[in-house]
Amino acid sequence: MSDELKSNISQPPDAGPTASRSTVPIWIILLTLLLLFLGAVYFDRHSGWFDKQVYAPYTSADELASYQPKSGEASMLAHGKAVYETYCGLCHGSDGLGKPAQAPPLAGSEWAAKDITSLARIPLAGLNGPIQVKGRDWNLSMAPMGASLSDADLAAVLTCIRESWGNKNGAVSADEVKAARAAISGHPPAAPNSPK
Amino acid sequence: MKNGALIFLAVFVALGGSWCGFVLAPELQLGGAKQTTILNSSDVYPVGRPGEATQGSSVYRANGCAVCHTEQVRQTGITCEVVLTDAGKTPAAVTKVCVDIGVNMTDRTWPLPLPKTILTGLTKEEADAASGKITTAGGKVEIHIAATGPDIARGWGMRQSVAEDYLYDQPVQLGSLRAGPDLANAGARADANWQLLHLYAPKSVMKGSTMPPFRYLFEVRKIGREPSPDALKLPPEFAPHAGYEVVPTPEAMELAAYLSSLRATAPLYSAPIAP
Numbered sequence: 001m002s003d004e005l006k007s008n009i010s011q012p013p014d015a016g017p018t019a020s021r022s023t024v025p026i027w028i029i030l031l032t033l034l035l036l037f038l039g040a041v042y043f044d045r046h047s048g049w050f051d052k053q054v055y056a057p058y059t060s061a062d063e064l065a066s067y068q069p070k071s072g073e074a075s076m077l078a079h080g081k082a083v084y085e086t087y088c089g090l091c092h093g094s095d096g097l098g099k100p101a102q103a104p105p106l107a108g109s110e111w112a113a114k115d116i117t118s119l120a121r122i123p124l125a126g127l128n129g130p131i132q133v134k135g136r137d138w139n140l141s142m143a144p145m146g147a148s149l150s151d152a153d154l155a156a157v158l159t160c161i162r163e164s165w166g167n168k169n170g171a172v173s174a175d176e177v178k179a180a181r182a183a184i185s186g187h188p189p190a191a192p193n194s195p196k
Numbered sequence: 197m198k199n200g201a202l203i204f205l206a207v208f209v210a211l212g213g214s215w216c217g218f219v220l221a222p223e224l225q226l227g228g229a230k231q232t233t234i235l236n237s238s239d240v241y242p243v244g245r246p247g248e249a250t251q252g253s254s255v256y257r258a259n260g261c262a263v264c265h266t267e268q269v270r271q272t273g274i275t276c277e278v279v280l281t282d283a284g285k286t287p288a289a290v291t292k293v294c295v296d297i298g299v300n301m302t303d304r305t306w307p308l309p310l311p312k313t314i315l316t317g318l319t320k321e322e323a324d325a326a327s328g329k330i331t332t333a334g335g336k337v338e339i340h341i342a343a344t345g346p347d348i349a350r351g352w353g354m355r356q357s358v359a360e361d362y363l364y365d366q367p368v369q370l371g372s373l374r375a376g377p378d379l380a381n382a383g384a385r386a387d388a389n390w391q392l393l394h395l396y397a398p399k400s401v402m403k404g405s406t407m408p409p410f411r412y413l414f415e416v417r418k419i420g421r422e423p424s425p426d427a428l429k430l431p432p433e434f435a436p437h438a439g440y441e442v443v444p445t446p447e448a449m450e451l452a453a454y455l456s457s458l459r460a461t462a463p464l465y466s467a468p469i470a471p
Contacts, residue, residue: 052225053466055358057273066320067274067341069463069470078470 076171080160083153087145088123088161096165103142104133107165116172119158120180123147151177226359234462241462244364245454252454255447257369259410264375267368267458271356271467272345276323278315284334293333297326313340341470351385352378353460355467361460376407383459391452392444397434413448416440 048054051061058064069078085094091103098105106112111119111133123146130139146154151174158177162169197203231240245253256262283290299314314337315326327337342348343355357380362368386394390401396414398405414428416436426449427441436442444452463469 050221050225052229052359055356055466057271064466064468067468068465069339069341069468 076156076159077163079153080156080158081164083149083157084160087149088157091142096161096167098133101140103140104131104136104138106161107167109133109167112161112167113169116158116176117180117183119162120154120172120177121184123149123154123157124181125184151175151181229359229363231363232360232464234464239462241464242360242363245457248450248453249457250364250454252450252452252457253365253369255413255451256454257367259413259451261379262369262371264371264373264407265377265379266371266374267378267380268357268370269347269353269355269378269380269460270345271343271348273343274320275316275342275344276318276320277313277340277342278318278323278326278330279338279340280312280314280330280335281338282336284336286334289333290330290335293329293335297329339470341468343467343469347378350377353381355461355463355469357460358464358466360464360466379455379458380460381458383456384461386455388449388452388456391455392448393428393430395448395451396428396442396444397430400431400434410448413445413451415443415445417443 046056046059048058048060048064054061054064058067092098092106093103096105096107111122111131122142124144125147126142126144128141130137132138146157149157155172155174155177158172161167163171231242233239234241244250280290280294294314297315315323318326320339323339327339330337343353345356347353348355361380362370382391393401394405394407395410397409398407399409417440419427419439419441423441424443427443430436430442
């Protein structure tokens with residue numbers, strides 16, 4: 001103890017602390033480089049490179065792109081369901097079973113299996129008068145509920161009607177709707193005849 | 197002052213650095229956010245809130261709802277489901293592939309009725325592999341993508357909240373504490389009528405609720421010549437004395453409109469869920 005004190009005192013009293021010019025230990029440099037490297041790897045894996053679309057848990061724009069639903073029949077059906085809920089579901093029901101004294105069923109309806117022009121004519125031009133659906137008589141009137149829809153939306157909703165609730169009548173494309181629209185323009189509302 | 201310039205420079209760099217990090221960088225990244233189209237549709241998202249709901253947003257703010265409620269759904273992962281939509285012309289071949297990839301075949305009516313969810317909880321690669329095999333065998337499948345995470349499991353949303361969800365909110369009321377449920381999708385869970393009953397007497401619609409009632413947003417008044425059409429239809433133990441009715445003030449109506457407008461369910465490019 002007293003030796004240490006002595007050695008401190010042995011310096012001249014007015015000498016301030018001085019820094020030696022010894023080099024930075026090599027391990028600190030290596031550690032810093034390693035941390036930088038790990039940081040860069042982490043950044044690369046998790047940042048999405050600041051892409052505004054990429055949120056965790058997605059880690060890159062490519063990964064996000066791989067999760068995008070494929071457009072095709074499946075997505076058309078999903079979109080068709082949404083259009084159906086907005087424009088048709090109120091009367092024909094979310095389950096396609098129709099409502100007594102309001103609208104006939106679409107599930108299993110022979111009208112959904114008709115050719116596309118005849119089917120498209122119903123939402124485009126309306127349907128009035130006595131009809132038969134699944135062996136039951138209906139005599140109501142449907143306004144042209146789909147006349148304001150775009151070809152793509154109408155194709156989606158018709159696909160939904162033809163491919164949901166057990167119906168299996170195939171998808172409808174926007175071009176087919178366009179052709180149907182052209183074919184029926186200027187014609188009176190769908191004739192109230194039985195489909196078969 | 198000794199080293200004045202240096203100190204000034206240090207302060208400048210410190211403040212400028214944080215300004216760049218907290219203000220400039222987010223502005224560059226998200227400042228250009230605008231309406232996007234909903235996946236697989238021609239509809240845009242978000243559409244601005246109706247005027248009454250916008251006013252309700254300030255009622256929400258004034259009453260400190262954000263103290264107990266967040267408006268942000270978090271997501272920790274993604275999972276895929278494989279749904280068989282069509283067994284094709286050779287159902288036996290598809291069935292064989294399904295057995296090979298480990299589909300649970302205990303169901304007697306296999307593969308009907310279609311569509312049928314045959315695999316769940318897969319990663320994207322696994323789902324793609326399974327879908328590839330079934331498609332080769334002549335079947336048709338869809339891959340459904342679903343978000344996972346505690347918030348999703350609680351039913352607070354179908355996907356995480358992203359910047360677009362708040363495009364028209366000023367201020368954005370994310371909240372930071374969850375004494376009550378997250379409200380990012382409050383409008384998808386309950387209608388304005390329920391919200392009014394809940395605000396007046398939370399216990400009347402939610403047994404054992406600990407949310408404070410907001411009675412002052414309502415007026416209890418003597419029924420005039422005719423009962424008001426807006427009067428709350430309360431269960432007897434919460435109803436006022438006979439001859440009185442509980443009528444929401446305009447603020448309560450606005451708040452209920454705002455709550456009903458809270459829904460962030462649209463699938464977006466940055467938060468895909470499908471279909």
